[in-house]
Amino acid sequence: MPLQLWISVVELSCFAGLIALGFFLVLRGADLFMFALGPLAMFGAMFGAYMVSRNGWPVALAVVVGVVIASGLSVASELLVVRPIHRRTGGEENPSIVAIVAVLFLLEQLAGTLFGRRPLPGSALWRDSFTVGGAVISGQAILLVAVCLLAFGGVAWWLRGSATGRMLRAVGDNERAAAILGIPVAKVRMVAFAMAGALAGIAGALFATKGGVTFTSGLQWTLVGFLAVIVGGLGSVWAPLVGAVIVALLQTWTVYKFGQAMEDYVTFAVAFLFFALRPKGIFQTKVRI
Amino acid sequence: MTESTKKPPIQSEPAVPAGRGGPAALVLLLRRHRWSAEVVVTLAAAALLVAYGSGPSFRQDYVVLICTYGLLALGMYVPYIMSGSLSLAYNAYLGIGAYACALISTKAGWSSLWGVPIGMVLSAAIAVLLGLATRKLTGFYLAGVTLLFGVAFQVFLLDRVSITGGAMGMTVARPELFGQSIKRYQIMVVGVVLVWVVGILLARLRQSPYGVVVRLRKDVPQVVEASGISAGNTGIVSLAIGAAIGSLGGSLFGMMGGVAQPESFGLHIIFLAIFMPLLGGQRSPWGAVLGALIVVVFTFELDLVEDTGTLIFAIAILLVLRLAPEGLLGLVGKGWQRFCRRLGVSGHDDRGVR
Amino acid sequence: MTTDGAASGVRDTGEVLLSCVDVGKSYGGVRAVRDVSLEVRAGEIVGLVGPNGAGKTTLVDVITGQQQANTGDIRIGAIEMTGSPSRRARLAGFSRTFQHPQLALDMTVRENILIGGVGERFGSPWRIFGQAVAGAFHPGTKALDRRIAELANDLGIHGLHREVADLTLGEQRMVEVARALLRRPRVLLLDEPFAGGDPRGVSGMTNALSRIVEQGCAVLVVDHNVDIVASLVDRLVLMDQGAVAFQGTPAQALASAQMRAVYFGGTAG
Incomplete structure (x- = not known):
């Protein structure tokens, strides 16, 4: 594979890793697969792109507001939709999935209506690019890698070092038991959703420069992150990143080799194989996910 | 509800309360013949749909779309509403139904009707495979892997031009029966009848031992196991049935349009498929059909208003999930119970479906 | 009535329908069940009592196939059950109720009972599929419905078409019993049937049990409430710290030093 493609792999890894880290947080804290993270990333990115191209906002402002919006929408969906339905059904799984899918669908349609149904180009925060050994590395790519590593490191530190971080896992494992132990379940879940939304927003804003963003991009992004989680597993904070690297490598390589x-197909095959053979990913956790 | 605390013994039919003839007697009559009433009402609705479709030609397409979505929603009903397995590969099942008809007629030169059973069996087989891969896993993972399959299927349709005709799709020959080609109007009538028959059969299925087992599987799988039944296998069979019904809808759609195209089987189908049964009401397969009707009206009538129909639909879905989880038929049912209570009779049917 | 049965002492005429021999189960280093042996004969009601944490629930799980025993041998009738999944136990003639009633709340009483009688029809995936196809055309539950009506009558369950959500806890337990009895089991296990303390439930359950044993069923009642259980069983098995501490008639058991030691914490004497 040419060097340029390896850079693509790194970019895609970091992007998928950020989304997967969001999934990881919500899975740990609420035992839910927050499928709407991809569309949240899309929404933040589209908002930014729209504001820059239509209203002439500075890129940095558009990105920051986009991330805040993604995080806020994530919290809103937890407070207004997911959590009430979760409570009403006594924690049954299917209603929660449907609620999340409904949020996903609404975000897509809302973005399509507000920002138009045509692809928007993402605007780069850092426009410079560097040529290394014949391959072009954009400043945006460097930013993405830096943010990704920072996010993973930060979350790892947060999970271990802060009170809320330590409570996160207790809530996801057994919400009722956690409530009995006096853990503020609602707050912990909300923090998980807020962080996941913010991570998605950042990922979307930084990655949108690669190939633009449309209102339907969200679902694809969700699936990339989902696959990273499936491959990596939930055994450690870094597992989603390892999964993301593997998925990115595999996808880039197959496109290079076979179109x-x-x-x-490979995406589906990998998911299918992992489901059938190693359902808990590479890094397994002892606790039920 | 004072009814439930002091209930008359099981089989006895409570008499009409003294001094309340008319409506109360009517309620009792309806209750006793609930099954017949269901048949009559749904037949009447089917007849209305056919009558509507007898007008201009575009209405026939419209009715067939309702029927296609109706079958799609009915396909979701058994695995998802009854059995609690959320499979999201329905765009693929629908597509398989349509493309099976297309391939069998253009490549093999047979009547495209042969595509119907082939599509159904193929879809069911895929559903079983997907189910087997995820059987030990929970809902999110089945949802995820089936969604990935749906995406891969869509790409397959676009990409394998030699097999599927790519973005242009491929023609589905007008179906022939005994050498006679079937007219569009006839296809529409067949579609309505199909929805009606499948609906009636599922309504009966729901009450049958299989229906009871599958519905219990959703809430208390350990009871299913303790009763000597494999909860996993029961769920997989329900996935297969649902996929086959979805494929039937796809075949209908393909034969009516005369073409099978990738864009008809995109991921939007998946969203519609999940939401339709919830919108209409989960207590009866007719809820799924009603949901399909609403969806078609929403997305096509309201899209005329600056393409916001789908957005309104998305908002409506969230509102229904949040505020009226029993769906439209559920609300009607609640009203009916209240009405019955006011008359002093229980609105519940006291006997099983015969 | 069963109290007569209790007074007449241990019946050992019936065939042994449930037997556990030296059953052991440990988690890591903790031995939750240690070499428990017990048997229940046809027409006999045996009470398994013991304080919380005595290992009753683990033993139940092992018997029903929810967990695998590390050692020992479990048989239903002559059929070796050790290590088989719970659904095989049912096909061998074993029925159970659950400590927390396992009922679909939005389904009717009839439907919740019905499943107890259809297990044989759903043996393989093909037969399940056959049931689905057949069910769409003909419900085929006439005989079952008659039996359900009979059972409901016997057990005092009214309103078969009510939703289970409308029932009291005691009524829900009776629905579970009806479900367990629908297929005329050879062995019936009642898991904590008196938890939740509804006195009316106790008398209903007592009547139901006496009818069941008349038909030659072997019944194992698991409960921590010794007083209630002692009044309706033929024999009591007392468990403590994973092992059987005492076996005998209720009168013997209640008078035993072990019972006092376990329940009142006092020393024997």
């Missing part, structure tokens, strides 16, 4: 369409 665009192969990507989706």
